[in-house]
Amino acid sequence: MKFLHLVWSNLRRKKLRTSLTLLSILVAFVLFGFLAAIKHALAGGVELAGADRLIVRHKVSIIQMLPESYKARMERIPGVVLATHQTWFGGIYQDPKNFFMQNPVVPEEFLAMHPELILAPGQKQAWLKSRTGAVVGRKTADRFHWKIGDRVPIQSTIWSKPDGSRVWEFDIVGIYDGKDKGTDTTALFFRYDYFDEVRRQSWGKGQVGWYTIRVKDPAQAADVAKRVDQEFENSSAETKTEPEGAFVQAWARQIGNIVMIVAAILGAVFFTILLVTGNTMAQAVRERTGELGVLKAIGFTNGQIVSLVLAEACLLTVLGGGLGLGLAWLVISRGDPTGGLLPMFFFPTRDLLIGLGISVVLGIVTGIFPAYQAMRLRVADALRRM
């Protein structure tokens, strides 16, 4: 640390050159940050969709329902570990614009199926005890300022109660978080047993919207899907089984090409940065041969000289990289620039760390050759060139 002043003083020597180099590094890292956020926003859905989960829906359309009794039959199919169902409730809270999903589920099965939804154990217990209880995602809870203990009225567009009213009231007993930033935490889930009992008077009793099943081995998912559909062939409700991420994947494949083009551009930018910084460092060392000679005469070892030059290069790239990543983070955290196309637009912490890592590597790569030259300098020769 006591050498920091010495390292820093060398960067101040040619202020314009240092600033320009810093600026080009900064721009490269801002670009890097944006690409990371865009790539994540586009590919996020695909990565997050559980690779071991299949969705089973009615063969004709998603609107048509499946019997509740299918669950037991599905779980007997080889390769299926767990099956659980959800049903479209189609509720409106206050205003149709306030869209978010609300589905009745069987709490324990549902939570077991979706480990990416984190619910505190106490809240889970509360949910199991309260028939009218519901859990809601952090994002929606924050949006409507809901707290645990609140009773929220939701008007279903589909399901009416025995008295003919369509306003259902749920007690918020839990607020779940996503395992990572990319997890959707907008939906509300309530208990199927309560739902099924209340809707009894109208229609659809014992019918559910769709099933999610977990397969033992994701590699066998396609086979399992085929077996499920065969199981219900020629029944009153034939099924169509697909991987959870299938639809997102098809979309992402088209986007993938765009990502590749941007990645190629970024590669070129970083290569240029490598040359720019490398040149800066080479010059910085060449023009102070004499000074390096003095340091050696004073007793700086070769190792210390190498460290000084590497530290200088790294200071330059980490400073530029850090500022660039910081700026990218600031702009990205203001949210989706497309106004809705990229709902999961954020700077993933992992890419932030990768960016910092790249900036260090950049420093070492650009500093290593000048550092080697500085090390090889013979003191007596260097002093002659002061």
Place this chain on the structure above:
Amino acid sequence: MNTQGNDTLVSVDGVEKIFHRGAEEIHVLSNLQLRVPSGEFLALMGPSGSGKSTLLNLIGGLDRPTRGTVSVAGERLDQLSDHRLAAWRARHVGFVFQLYNLMPMLTAERNVELPLLLTHLSKAERSQHVKAALAMVGLSHRERHYPRTLSGGEQQRVGIARGIVTDPTLLLCDEPTGDLDRKAGDEILNLLQGLNREHGKTIIMVTHDPHASARAARTVHLDKGQLSNEPVK
């Protein structure tokens, strides 16, 4: 602090130094002998290109002889590894150069502090040593100045402060007054003489200037690779 005595501090024995410039061999020093007792102020004179700087570099552990031995305070410099030699320099020698060789981006005090960065001294201790060294060369009021804002004489005094701040065994000066006018040069010589007389520093000073060498206790002359006590005719 070294006590003035007659025990040999520097001994150069049978030293030969050959430089290679392409295929050409340049014999600079041949079978050279030199003993410098501890506490001596020695002037080294000789024509340009005679090898004065080369000899000084050998004594300061900046270069190795082609043949022969160089020992300082009992340590065989010609046998130390690069790494050990660097550590040895940090502890035992201070250099003063003709062109001061200060770091232009560092203030006077930071320049003087440089050799102390290689020690285990704390920040407070370093600052104390720096102040003492700058006071010794009479530059306490210039500690925050950058080299370019100092006169040549002042820069050289900073250079001397840097050379003595670690209290080295040996101070090696290569034409310390070579770039200064008579008045500034005299101040530097007074300073070196004071360091030698009052603080017992052993000093070897290369110079072209008889006026400067007159301040030393002894003068040796280098010519054709050999030392003699008489000036070259």
